Amino acid sequence: MNKLQPFNIIASLLGALVLLFIVAPLVGMIIATPAIDIVNTSKDVEVQKSIWLTVFTSFGATVFFAVAAIPFSYLLARRKFRFKKLISGIVNLPIVIPHTAAGIAVLGFVSRNSVLGKAASVFGIDFVGHPIGISVAMAFVSIPFLINAARDGFIGVPVKLEKAALNLGASPSRVFFTVSLPLAWKNILSGLIMMFARGMSEFGAVVIIAYHPMVAPVLIYERFGAFGLKYARPVSIIFIGVSLLVFIVLRLLSKEKKNK
Amino acid sequence: MLILKNISKKLEDFNLKNISFKVNKGDYFVILGMSGAGKTVLFEIIAGLITRDTGEIFLDGKNITKEKIQNRSVGLVFQDYAVFPHMSVKDNIAYPLKSKKVKSSLIKTKVQQLAQDMSISHLLDRRPGTLSGGELQRVALARTLALNPKVLLLDEPLSSVDVKLKNELRSLLRKLNKKGQTIVHITHDYEEAISLANKIAVMQNGTIVQCGKTKDVFENPASEFVANLTGIKNxxxxxxxxxxxxxxxxxxxxxxxxxxxxxxxxxxxxxxxxxxxxxxxxxxxxxxxxxxxxxxxxxxxxxxxxxxxxxxxxxxxxxxxxxxxxxxxxxxxxxxxxxxxxxxxxxxxxxx
Known part of the structure; x- marks a missing residue:
């Protein structure tokens, strides 16, 4: 096809504009921030703690909820049952509702007066203001990314391979772990990365559950509110850098796994 | 001996209606029919992958209609082989043995034996993605035979291989049958049926329209459909x-x-x-x-x-x-x- 067709030229120009729209604010922010401010902020213990907290709570949320979400995705991909469409819609609810509203909903679920909150208080844990509470809020808004990716992955596994495994004497759980899961793994890994990344960047739901300890998005908001744009920029740049680094490392790891 | 009695199944686009036939031990039984006649569904019912609506299946006198898939002693080789792409040939063949928790030393011996029987010993460490259609077919056969099935179900086993390989595989299947393996084989190719079967059932629109010894069916087709399917045009x-x-x-x-x-x-x-x-x-x-x-x-x-x-x-x-x-x-x-x-x-x- 001729690359110089009017449609291709217009589409390329529009694409360039969209790309500029994404890149320009980020580059602008980096240009507007002196390197010394970034270096000094990176030495700030509060910033360091906040970033580690963000990474660990999101990682914990991803791993913990994946245990239930992946088999659930398999059911959504393979089984026919009543209200399946409704259930698929419910799974995607956290994506469409305002995240502060999601935070309020989760707060009601994990607060001291809730059944879960009361049960946790027996072990001396209060979810509100606790890293576990932060993880729950992160998981609430990010779990649809994992479920959708895993479900698509399982749909992509030929049913015939699962049937062959059953015929070869494997139990349904063995079929799941030895055939379905490995073959859908690429999608599941993408889903895990997306869930993890989305969890790290969550502000709305987390700020309702726990203003303290501060995850990075809350810290950025706090610095902006208390000290202004100049002080919020270095933290933002460091956090974006860490997020990008984690994202790239995980992508590379998944690629390496795929090539093996 | 495999006996099917009045097996029926209603599906979205077609029905299986009152399928009955008997396959004796050591038979090479071919089900001949056009695409969409319901042959594959019938196989999946025999293997237990799909439940039937009515009818019964007996294997060596035992009613296996409601038997778990894993305990049926029915080995099914799918049309496109269904070899696990993420496992080596060796792991594919060992898969059913591991499912049955066979000792690893025995698995090793059995895998080598089966690979030798199927002439694929040199492929054991290869991945399925690097194999030809004929090689994949042999891997699928070896893997299914690892279970020592009482009946081997072959779904269009020769449909996607070239003429030379077809002859090789035919001779392999004949050899297997001569060793006593009961085989039920589905195909749309009458030449395949003539060259392999001692008994034939002809399937049309979800029913068996004629069943009998190969010679009888080919010499006395019961209908124009059977005649056409068996290569008789006049x-x-x-x-x-x-x-x-x-x-x-x-x-x-x-x-x-x-x-x-x-x-x-x-x-x-x-x-x-x-x-x-x-x-x-x-x-x-x-x-x-x-x-x-x-x-x-x-x-x-x-x-x-x-x-x-x-x-x-x-x-x-x-x-x-x-x-x-x-x-x-x-x-x-x-x-x-x-x-x-x-x-x-x-x-x-x-x-x-």
Missing amino acids: FYKAKIKIDKENNRKIAVINKSLFFNLLTDYKNVSGNVLIKKNEIIISNDKITTSACNNFKGTILEIVRAHLGVEIIVDIGVKLSILITDSSLHNLTLFEGKEIWVSFKASSVKFLPN
């Missing part, structure tokens, strides 16, 4: 009448066409068949012992697997198989008028 509805004037029996095909034939039947409706290699073509009318002589027009000349097939219109379409040299010597071409002759003894009558 198959016509007819009524046997007596030509009093000439004191002979004739098969009346339509108002203006009848064939002379030898039969004990009279005033009976049925079908007649004429083998395409028993018909002679000539440019002029010739006097021979053949008492069926018709003038016709060549409609089509088609290259066949062996020789050339000439389709001639004599009031009905007649398929005739001739050699390349006859085609050349008689200078045959589409649209040419020629004569066809066949003996009364070549017309076989099959009553309804």
Whole structure:
């Protein structure tokens, strides 16, 4: 096809504009921030703690909820049952509702007066203001990314391979772990990365559950509110850098796994 | 012995209706049918992958209709092999043994034995993605045989391999059967059925329309569908009448066409068949012992697997198989008028 067709030229120009729209604010922010401010902020213990907290709570949320979400995705991909469409819609609810509203909903679920909150208080844990509470809020808004990716992955596994495994004497759980899961793994890994990344960047739901300890998005908001744009920029740049680094490392790891 | 009794299954686009047949131990049983006849669904019902609506399945006297898939002793090789792409050939073959928790030392020995039997020992460390269709077929067979199934179900095993491999695989399947392995094989290719089966069931629109010994089914097709599927093209509805004037029996095909034939039947409706290699073509009318002589027009000349097939219109379409040299010597071409002759003894009558 001729690359110089009017449609291709217009589409390329529009694409360039969209790309500029994404890149320009980020580059602008980096240009507007002196390197010394970034270096000094990176030495700030509060910033360091906040970033580690963000990474660990999101990682914990991803791993913990994946245990239930992946088999659930398999059911959504393979089984026919009543209200399946409704259930698929419910799974995607956290994506469409305002995240502060999601935070309020989760707060009601994990607060001291809730059944879960009361049960946790027996072990001396209060979810509100606790890293576990932060993880729950992160998981609430990010779990649809994992479920959708895993479900698509399982749909992509030929049913015939699962049937062959059953015929070869494997139990349904063995079929799941030895055939379905490995073959859908690429999608599941993408889903895990997306869930993890989305969890790290969550502000709305987390700020309702726990203003303290501060995850990075809350810290950025706090610095902006208390000290202004100049002080919020270095933290933002460091956090974006860490997020990008984690994202790239995980992508590379998944690629390496795929090539093996 | 595998027995199916009145198996029925209603599906979205078609139904299986009252499927019954018996496969004896050591049989090579071929189910012959067009695509979409329900053959694969039937296999999945036998293997327990799909539940039937009604009917029963017995294996060696035991009712396995509701038996768990894993305990059926029925090995199914899928049409596109269904070899696990993320495992090596070795791991594929070992898969059913690991499912049965066989000791790892025994697994190793068994895998090597099966690989040797299937001539794939050199492929054990390879990934399925690097194998040819024939090699994949052997891996799928070895993997299924690792279970020592009482019945081996083969779904169109030769449909996606070339002619050379087809012959190799046929001989492999024959060898397996000779060793005592009971095989049920589905195909749409009658030549495959002739070369392998000792018994045949013909399936049409979800039902078995004819079942019996291979020779009987091919020599006495019960319907035009069976005749066509078994490669017989000259198959016509007819009524046997007596030509009093000439004191002979004739098969009346339509108002203006009848064939002379030898039969004990009279005033009976049925079908007649004429083998395409028993018909002679000539440019002029010739006097021979053949008492069926018709003038016709060549409609089509088609290259066949062996020789050339000439389709001639004599009031009905007649398929005739001739050699390349006859085609050349008689200078045959589409649209040419020629004569066809066949003996009364070549017309076989099959009553309804």
